[in-house]
Amino acid sequence: MFSKFISIGDKIELQAVSREDEEKPESPAKVYHSEVTEIQSEDTVEITMPMEKSKLILLPIDSEYDMIFYGSSGLFQCLGRIIDRYKSNNSYLLLVEMTSNLRKYQRREFYRLRCALEMHARTLREDEVQTVESxxxxxxxxxxxxxxxxxxxxxxxxxxxxxxxxFEQGSLLYCSYxxxxxGEHKKYEVICKVISCIELDNRPGTFEHRVQYYDIDPVEREEIIKYIFEEERKSRQKKRFSPES
Known part of the structure; x- marks a missing residue:
């Protein structure tokens, strides 16, 4: 069942689960990022050891985490317990045992702002993809x-x-806008993954792409969200004070 929804290379978010005998923290537990390297069985998966600022995060054995998998057909969630950690082929890995059933996870969608912004993009070369994915x-x-x-x-x-x-579906892009x-124009250089690409019926030779940010800096994500809400606020004010309103 697990392998029907999760594949090698899928991204993962891990957040520590507090035990009943522990005091509840004042702030939410830190979220770590990893990815699937091997599905060993229907209840055991091998994942990369999380990194933060180029440093490995040694998650303790027997610790339990709330895990969110970014599968090709959506987000999935389950609990997992770390049962081993080791190095293999110059990669630091964790072996995780699933301690609950996998279930569909519904995350609040980000608000989308319609716009017309100039952007420049290119497909990453193979060596760049390997560097980014590592x-x-x-x-x-x-x-x-x-x-x-x-x-x-x-x-x-x-x-x-x-x-x-x-740009082909599944490819990684460098995007600049x-x-x-x-109060100033800031340049954003982000890596995106192509989710879909279709040729527009009314504009032959023009392609519409939907992409997701790939491992974006959380600070830049918050700046983008702030920009979106500020633009939406301006738009509402214009409508409120327009002669037709």
Whole structure:
């Protein structure tokens, strides 16, 4: 059942579960990020050891976590207990035993703002993809041509944009665009994963893409969300004071 919904490479969020005999923390437990490297059985999965600022986070054996899997067909949640940790092929890994059934997880969707923002994008090269997926620090080369596109809606979770270039579903993109931040234009350079790509019926040769941010910096995500709500606030004020209202 587990392997029907979760695949190798799927991203994971882990949050420590408090035991009944422990005092409840004043703030929510920290969220760690990992990914599936192997499904060993229907109740045992191997995952990467979380990293934070290039440092490994040694999650203790026998600790239990609330796990959210980013599967191809949606988000799924279960509880898991770490039963081993080890190094294999220069990778630091955790072996996790599922302690509850896998269930569909409904997360609140990010609010989407309609817009028309200029953006430049390109597909990551294979070596860049490997570096990004390993969650190691990286700097992308500026020597490769970027394709022009237009963002038609934006959210804290991703983008929808149109372009004359077709970017394949599942590919990773480098995307660059500007937003107002603190009264100034700030450049955002983000890695996105293509969720879908369709050719527009009324505009042959133009492709609409839906992408999700891939491991975006939480500070930048909050800045994007702040920008969206500020633009929405401005739009509501214009409607409120327009002659037709």
């Amino acid at each position: 969650r190691m620090p990286y700097t992308l080369s500026n020597d490769f041509p970027l394709k022009e596109s237009v963002i038609v809606d934006i959210s804290g979770g991703g983008l929808r944009f149109v372009a004359a270039q077709r 500007h937003l107002m931040n603190g």
